[in-house]
Amino acid sequence: MVRIETPAALEELRKNLADERRRYERVLILCGGTGCRAQGCNAVYEETRKVFEELGIQDRVALRYTGCHGFCEMGPIMIVKPQDIFYTRVKVGEVRDLITKTLLDGEIVREKLYVDPRSGDACLTMSEVPFYKKQVRLLLGMNESVDPKNIDDYIAIGGYSALSKALFRMEPEQIIEEVRRAGLRGRGGAGFPTAEKWAATRRARSRDGIKYVLCNADEGDPGAYMDRSLLEGNPQLVLEGMIIGAYAIGACEGYVYVRHEYPLAVENLYTAIEQAREMGFLGKDIMGSGFDFDVHVSIGGGAFVCGESTALMASIEGRLGEPRVKHIHTAERGLYDRPTNLNNVETWANVPVIINMGAEEYAKLGTERSKGTKIFSLVGKIRNTGLVEVPMGISLREIIFDIGGGMPNGKRFKAVQTGGPSGGCIPEQLLDTPVDFDSLYDVGSMMGSGGMIVMDEGTCMVDIARFFVDFLCGESCGKCVPCREGLKQMLYILDDITGGQGSPEQLEILQELAEVMRDTSLCGLGQTAANPVLSTLRYFGEEYREHILERKCRAGVCKALVSYSIDQDKCTGCMRCKKACPVGAISGEKKKPHHVIGEKCEKCGICLEVCEFQAVVRK
Amino acid sequence: MEQKAPELAAVEKYGGRRSCLIQILHETQREYHYLPEKALRNISKAMGIPMTDLYGVATFFKAFSLEPKGKHTITCCMGTACHVRNSQGVLDELRRCLGIEPGQTTDDMMFSLETVNCVGACALGPVVIIDGEYLGEVTPARAKKIVQRLMEGEGKD
Numbered sequence: 001m002v003r004i005e006t007p008a009a010l011e012e013l014r015k016n017l018a019d020e021r022r023r024y025e026r027v028l029i030l031c032g033g034t035g036c037r038a039q040g041c042n043a044v045y046e047e048t049r050k051v052f053e054e055l056g057i058q059d060r061v062a063l064r065y066t067g068c069h070g071f072c073e074m075g076p077i078m079i080v081k082p083q084d085i086f087y088t089r090v091k092v093g094e095v096r097d098l099i100t101k102t103l104l105d106g107e108i109v110r111e112k113l114y115v116d117p118r119s120g121d122a123c124l125t126m127s128e129v130p131f132y133k134k135q136v137r138l139l140l141g142m143n144e145s146v147d148p149k150n151i152d153d154y155i156a157i158g159g160y161s162a163l164s165k166a167l168f169r170m171e172p173e174q175i176i177e178e179v180r181r182a183g184l185r186g187r188g189g190a191g192f193p194t195a196e197k198w199a200a201t202r203r204a205r206s207r208d209g210i211k212y213v214l215c216n217a218d219e220g221d222p223g224a225y226m227d228r229s230l231l232e233g234n235p236q237l238v239l240e241g242m243i244i245g246a247y248a249i250g251a252c253e254g255y256v257y258v259r260h261e262y263p264l265a266v267e268n269l270y271t272a273i274e275q276a277r278e279m280g281f282l283g284k285d286i287m288g289s290g291f292d293f294d295v296h297v298s299i300g301g302g303a304f305v306c307g308e309s310t311a312l313m314a315s316i317e318g319r320l321g322e323p324r325v326k327h328i329h330t331a332e333r334g335l336y337d338r339p340t341n342l343n344n345v346e347t348w349a350n351v352p353v354i355i356n357m358g359a360e361e362y363a364k365l366g367t368e369r370s371k372g373t374k375i376f377s378l379v380g381k382i383r384n385t386g387l388v389e390v391p392m393g394i395s396l397r398e399i400i401f402d403i404g405g406g407m408p409n410g411k412r413f414k415a416v417q418t419g420g421p422s423g424g425c426i427p428e429q430l431l432d433t434p435v436d437f438d439s440l441y442d443v444g445s446m447m448g449s450g451g452m453i454v455m456d457e458g459t460c461m462v463d464i465a466r467f468f469v470d471f472l473c474g475e476s477c478g479k480c481v482p483c484r485e486g487l488k489q490m491l492y493i494l495d496d497i498t499g500g501q502g503s504p505e506q507l508e509i510l511q512e513l514a515e516v517m518r519d520t521s522l523c524g525l526g527q528t529a530a531n532p533v534l535s536t537l538r539y540f541g542e543e544y545r546e547h548i549l550e551r552k553c554r555a556g557v558c559k560a561l562v563s564y565s566i567d568q569d570k571c572t573g574c575m576r577c578k579k580a581c582p583v584g585a586i587s588g589e590k591k592k593p594h595h596v597i598g599e600k601c602e603k604c605g606i607c608l609e610v611c612e613f614q615a616v617v618r619k
Numbered sequence: 620m621e622q623k624a625p626e627l628a629a630v631e632k633y634g635g636r637r638s639c640l641i642q643i644l645h646e647t648q649r650e651y652h653y654l655p656e657k658a659l660r661n662i663s664k665a666m667g668i669p670m671t672d673l674y675g676v677a678t679f680f681k682a683f684s685l686e687p688k689g690k691h692t693i694t695c696c697m698g699t700a701c702h703v704r705n706s707q708g709v710l711d712e713l714r715r716c717l718g719i720e721p722g723q724t725t726d727d728m729m730f731s732l733e734t735v736n737c738v739g740a741c742a743l744g745p746v747v748i749i750d751g752e753y754l755g756e757v758t759p760a761r762a763k764k765i766v767q768r769l770m771e772g773e774g775k776d
Contacts, residue, residue, distance in 0.1 A: 038740045038753035072742030222698030225739030255638075260645060260682055261738055301641045301680025304736065318640035319672075320679045379700035379741035386742060417699065453699045467702050471736065477679075580760055582715055604715075605708055606760045 001151075003280040005288040007164040010155070017156035024062040026103065029144055031077040033068025033229055034264060035386070040092065041076035047095040061103055064153070067143040067233015070387040071131055074114060079144065084125040087112040117383070117405065131384045134403050136365065138373045139349050140389045143233040148268045151275040154236040160281055162352035166244045167289040170355075172202065175248040179351065181359035183371030188216055188307075188344030189422065189448045190524070191370070191437035197341055200331035202249045204339035211251040212335045213242055214342040217258040217265065218312060220304040221420025222471065224451030226375035226387055227345035231258065231265040234349070235272035239295060241348030243281060244355060246293045249341055254293065257312050259300040269297055304421075304475035308523050309334070309342050311477065322477045323523035344449065346375060366392035370436035380417075380453040383408045390435070397431040400454060411456040415539070419448030421468045421475075422528035424535025425461060444535040446528075460557035461540035462547050466494040468532035476526070483526030486517040490533060500560040502548040510537065556618045559603040563619055566607075568593040570615035577607035577616060625650035626658040630665045637666065640676060644683055652688040689724040689731040691769060693717070694748040698737030701744035705758070709745050710734065712759040716766040729773055730766075 004010045030036075030045050045065050052058045069077050074088035080102055087098060090112065101107040113122040114129050123129045146153040154160070166175050180195035201211060215238060219227040231238060242254050258266050273295055276282045284292045298316045305311045306321040313335045315321035334340025350372060354362045363371050370392040376399065379385050383405035390399060396416055400406065407413055415425040424445035426433065433439050437447050455464065473487045490513055496502045514530030521527045537544060546552045553561040566577075566586075571593040578586040578594055585601040588594030596607070608616040623631075629646035633639035643666075647658050654677055663670045677683045695710045714720060717730050724731040740746050743755025747762065754765065 034738075034740055035742045038743050038746070038755055075742070219739070220736070222702075222737035223700045223741055224737075225741060228739045260641075261735065296638070298638060299642050299645060300682075301644070301676075302682035302735075303680050315641065316638055318637035318668075318676070320675050322679075377741060379744070380703045385700075420699075451699065453703060455703055459703050464703070467699070471697075475736070580763075582712065582763065604711060604759055605705075606712070606763070609758050609760050 001275065001278045003278070004160075005280065007168050007287065010160060010164050010287065014155050014158065014161070017152050021062065021156055025060050027062045027064060027081040028099070028103070029064045029066055029079040029081065031067075031069045031075060031079075032065045033072070033075075033143075033233060034225070034262075035068065035072030036075035036077060037264070039075045039089075041090075043092045044076050044078075044090055044095055047092050048099065051096050051099050055099070055104070057103060064145075064147050066146060067148050068140070068229035068387060069144060070135075070137075070140055070229075070389070071129070071384065072387070073383070073385040079126065084127070086114060086123065086126045086129060088114045130405065131386065131388075131403055134394065134398060135389050136373050136391045137389045138353055138365075139230065139234075139237070139346070140375060140387060142237065143229070146234050146236075148233055148235055149271050151236055151272070151279060154234070158356065159236055159352075160240055160287075162355035163240050163243055163281065164287060166247060166355055167287055167291060172248045172250065175244060175355070176202065178359045179248075179354060182354040182362040183359075183366070183369070184347065184350055184354060184362075185370060185437060186344060187346035187350070187374065187449070189419070189446065191447055194343060194347055197331060197343070198245060198249050200329065201251070201339045201341040204332045206338050208338075210253065210336075210338045211249060212338055212340040213246045213249060213251045213254045214312070214316070214335065214340060215242055215254070215256040215348055216307060216309075216312060216342055216344045217256055217262070218300050218307040219259060219262075219345070219449060220307045220475075221449050221451045223377060223379050223417075223453045224420060224449045225377050226450050228262050228265050229387055230345050230349050230375075231256075231262070232268050235265075235269045236276065237352060238345055238348045239272055239276055239282070241351035242295060243286065243293055244351050245341065245343065245348065247291055251341065252293055254295040255298050255316055255335070256295060257298045257300060257306070257316060260302060266297065266299060273297070303477070304471075305477045305523075305525055308525055310523070312342065313340065320477075322479045323525075325522055346450070367434065367436045369438055374435070374447065374450060376435075376450045376452045378404050378452050378454070381407055381411065381456040381459065382454040392436045393434045395432050395434055396426065399435065399452065400431070404454065407454070407456045411458060413454070414457050414459055415455045415461065415464075417445075417453040417455065417464065417532075418451065419446035419531070420451050421472050422446060422525065422531055423448045423451075424531045425455070425464065425539060426535075427539040444531070444538055446531075458555050458557070460498075460553050460555035461536045461543045462494065462498055462553075463555070463557045465533045465536045466491070466498050469494055469529075472525070472529045476529075480520075480522035480526060482517045482520045483522070483529055486513050486521075486526075487529060489513055490530070494533075497544065497547050498553075498558040498560065500547070500551050500558070502544075504545075504548055507537065507541075507544060507548070562603060563598065564596045564601055564603060564605075564607065565617050565619070566594050566596055567615045567617055570613050572613055572615075574612070576610050576612065580606050580610045582606065624658065624661055626661050627665055630662060635666050637668065640666070640668070641680065644677060644680075648683060653684045653686055656685075687724070687728070689728050690773075691729060691750055692731045692733060692748075693766070693769075694733040694735050695721070696736075696738050696740070696744065696746040696748070697734045698741060698744070700737075700741035701746055704744045704756075706745035708759045709747065709757050709762045712762040713747075713766065716763055730769070
């Protein structure tokens with residue numbers, strides 16, 4: 001690898017790399033994101049390599065194993081360029097056929113194309129797939145062109161040109177001003193204006209001149225995985241953002257704090273840092289500009305609270321990950337008591353894009369107060385699960401129904417949960433709410449890091465509230481009383497209600513507890529911990545009252561409130577449920593209708609799952 | 620030459636930096652499948668961190684265990700996306716089949732049952748991870764089969 005010592009050298013390298021890539025007639029791209037890996041894409045990749053060698057086409061067709069393409073539901077995904085043929089759910093056994101037909105015979109294997117369930121039409125290219133149509137994939141779109149373990153790919157598409165521009169053609173204050181005019185707000189949750197944070201850290205005095213920039217990759221919100229996909233798929237983009245930020249702030253050292261549950265992200269990040277150092281984008285005298293900056297990796301230990309800024313910093317220092325009161329902001333005294341700027345992965349990834357595009361162009365995307373795009377993980381009871389990048393201001397309805405394709409199995413939409421454990425559940429009547437920082441806050445939720453969990457009529461909203469409270473109970477660091485004890489009391493009450501023991505007064509106590517926690521908890525996590533309860537009480541109060549007054553769970557989720565029986569007319573006596581029942585609670589002989597023995601039944605629902613005749617009834 | 624204890628090798632690898640403590644603990648745990656007291660004492664001495672502090676960190680973070688773990692680890696994802704697709708039912712079935720609670724290990728040291736708050740494979744939920752291998756769209760009935768197959772593989776029924 002050559003060391004880049006001037007902007008001209010970078011530009012020359014980029015040209016050479018791009019030319020080199022143009023020499024291939026075609027490119028076969030395989031998605032290697034975690035979603036696809038869990039569906040076996042590693043084996044698909046190995047097989048592809050083998051077939052390439054056997055056919056001797058590796059000199060004509062480039063093979064690229066990349067990060068996440070977003071459409072996880074349809075993984076493993078294979079794209080053939082330049083036609084952009086989009087194959088879905090590729091299995092190892094199909095690889096040879098796909099390659100010979102598509103690359104040698106010039107045929108398209110229609111069975112492996114995505115079929116739009118609404119029109120029934122096969123989609124030839126990615127851009128025809130409805131899932132991608134309304135997306136603006138400013139950041140994620142780069143994933144397809146980049147092998148995360150190869151910095152050359154990133155440079156070939158213009159990588160580090162933003163850094164070059166920032167270092168040689170802009171003053172630090174100008175960079176901050178550019179980010180301010182672009183209207184960039186923190187993508188980690190609260191949406192704090194990034195430029196203000198940077199400016200405060202730049203202004204802050206450090207006793208020995210040391211300042212830090214940190215990247216928060218402790219993506220703890222369950223149901224959210226966009227930071228993981230950025231870091232796994234395009235780590236150089238995140239690093240470039242950090243280096244530009246460090247230059248603007250005047251920091252000399254940085255850390256990326258990644259959760260240990262993301263081993264592939266850690267691996268790709270280490271490789272990326274190594275390569276960036278070798279090429280002179282990190283370390284001393286970056287690109288010959290005289291600016292020094294280096295990045296270290298710090299790994300989490302599975303504590304949700306470490307996503308909070310002060311807890312994260314304590315954890316990097318090798319201490320307990322407990323937050324502290326922020327009378328003094330971390331911009332003045334953060335990591336090792338030095339001025340520290342912390343931004344989330346997606347925020348950093350936006351920085352090079354802003355510098356390259358220019359603030360005016362970037363600010364055209366989005367709404368008045370929320371600019372640019374936001375990546376969401378669209379999961380739960382939704383047809384097209386995956387990562388979507390949309391311009392701010394798009395409505396929830398468009399995301400869920402146009403991009404997500406609505407509910408599977410003809411079920412009815414009930415709510416969408418955004419903002420993770422600090423967010424809330426948004427009901428159907430608010431589906432036209434535009435997705436931006438302020439609108440989501442106004443309806444009692446928040447943007448959060450970008451998890452969007454869709455729920456249908458089979459989801460119990462009281463159970464969801466209990467789920468989040470239970471989650472937070474386990475994750476509360478225990479330092480302050482309102483959060484630690486308040487959550488526990490809430491859990492007792494929600495256990496009562498879902499267990500069929502609730503009383504109407506408990507709803508008032510829930511409300512009261514929620515307010516005390518909001519007003520008196522030490523850190524942001526505690527202050528927002530009651531949001532899932534408050535938002536479900538606000539929009540789904542009726543379900544709470546049904547649980548309490550009628551001892552009924554309309555979704556059939558709360559075990560204490562449901563019972564199982566067998567429809568005697570439909571049962572064929574096939575014995576499947578009897579064999580499957582783990583507690584022997586089903587009686588009956590072969591070819592005669594079966595019965596559920598009420599007192600033995602533990603309501604696990606396995607009988608319902610295995611019955612092929614819809615004879616098992618849950619009430 | 621006597622081989623260096625894994626925890627000391629890890630301390631050395633990260634230059635004894637306290638900012639790498641969690642990494643050092645991860646690497647130690649990878650070797651022993653838990654954090655033995657002896658290893659923690661070695662780390663304490665080598666890095667000059669009091670045992671009380673080390674104990675605090677090792678017990679604060681969920682990833683670490685001071686108890687020995689079984690040969691196979693069965694991890695059930697309890698993230699929101701998995702939850703709305705009935706991961707609780709899957710976990711209940713795993714508990715029943717193994718006869719242990721999350722965080723516990725069977726008496727014969729074969730199986731440990733763990734829960735995790737989201738592994739980011741939400742498209743496949745409910746997710747169960749067997750020794751690092753991801754299984755998607757697991758139902759209670761499938762969970763039962765998975766455990767049975769694992770037990771058969773170990774010569775148990």
